[in-house]
Amino acid sequence: MANTRALVKRRKAIRNIRKITRTMELIATARFKKAMDRAIEADAFTRKIAELAADLAASATNIHHPLLEKRAEVKNSVLLVLCSNRGLCGGYNASILRDASTALRKVQGEGIQVHLDLSGKRAISYYRYQGVQAEHTYTHFEDKPSFEEVDAVASRYLADYIAGKIDRVDVAYMKFLNAARQAPVVETLLPLTTLAPVPSRKSPPSPSGGGVGGEGGPTQVEYEFLPSAAGILEEILPMSFKIRLFKCFLDSAVSEQIARRVAMKAATENAGEMIRDLSSKYNRARQAQITKEISEIIGGAAALK
Known part of the structure; x- marks a missing residue:
């Protein structure tokens, strides 16, 4: 009995x-759809501004901008780790923290001073347990990060990079590839030495197999700069960095909801x-x-x- x-x-x-768990699965599904819509909408703008910045930088060869110049010696770098505030999302946080810790040890092994910035309570608690001191921590980025919130962080990085306080900015996050595939990555956002266009997840390849020109690669676009190339680059390049950082936060948000939906299911x-x-x-x-x-x-x- x-x-x-x-x-x-x-x-x-x-x-x-x-x-x-069923309720949490339904909530994660609803949030995932909204976050994915935002990520897809930002994808086209991110890709276009990256193309524009790359074309302008290639056309204005006589213009030297500090955001495009790679430092001869990297002494100080920033590693921004994007995790979640909540758990119950499978191996989402563990994958990011594993790659971030590997990158951190690698950079420190090269004799570079690393300034660690953490977004998300899971990242903060992990590195606190590891005894690693973080310079800046953020817990206000949820599943709907706003551009204004990211702009404040990006502007500080830009100011420190131009002033010479930092020589590189790396971001560790979960990259959103599609609804069935996400991958933890560590990307270098500063300097803007590789302004390659962001590949589209929706546009099919050109039938001719080439780029914009259709024959072996993209056609070089000639620009007439008004009022000046320097003035235009002064606006485009910082915006390109801010948009790319914002895209990292959007990818992180949608990937978190996908991981939570799968875990709760x-x-x-x-x-x-x-x-x-x-x-x-x-x-x-x-x-x-x-x-x-x-x-x-x-x-x-x-x-x-």
Whole structure:
């Protein structure tokens, strides 16, 4: 009797947990769709401004901008790690922190002073446990990061880079490739030495196999700069960096919701399997108990004859 009561109690608890995980799965699905829409909308703008900045930088060969110049010797760098504030998202945070820690050790091994910036409570608690001091921490970036919030961080990086306080900016985050694939990466955003256009996830390749020109590569676009190339680059290059950093935050947000949706779906399915297993055990225990009671009744009746 005690065994069946324990099974009933445990089955009830798991059913309640399944309701919670199912609800969290639905919430993550709704947030994922909204975050993915924002990421896809920003993708076209990010790609276009990267193309424009690359074309302008290639056309204005006589213009030297500090954001385009790679330092001869890198002494100080920034590593920004983008994680989540909440858990229950599978191996999302662990994958990012593993790659970020590897990059951190590699840069420190080269004798470079690393300034660690952390976004997300999971990253903050991890490095606090590791005894690594963070220079800046952020916990206000949720599943809907705004450009104004990212702009404040990006502007500080730009000012420090132009002033010579830092020589490189790396970002460790979960890159959103498509709804079925995300990958932890560590990308260098400053200096803007490689202004390659961001590949589109929606545009099909050119039938001719080439780029814009259609024959072996993109056609070089000639620009007439008004009022000046330097003035235009002064606006385009900082904006290109800010947009790329904002895209990192958007990718991180949508990847987190995908990971949480997958984790909660798996938890819900596992809870269903446990409930079925416990129901089977309960039925067998109840059947054995009834059989025992019937045997006792029959035995007692036979003894009275």
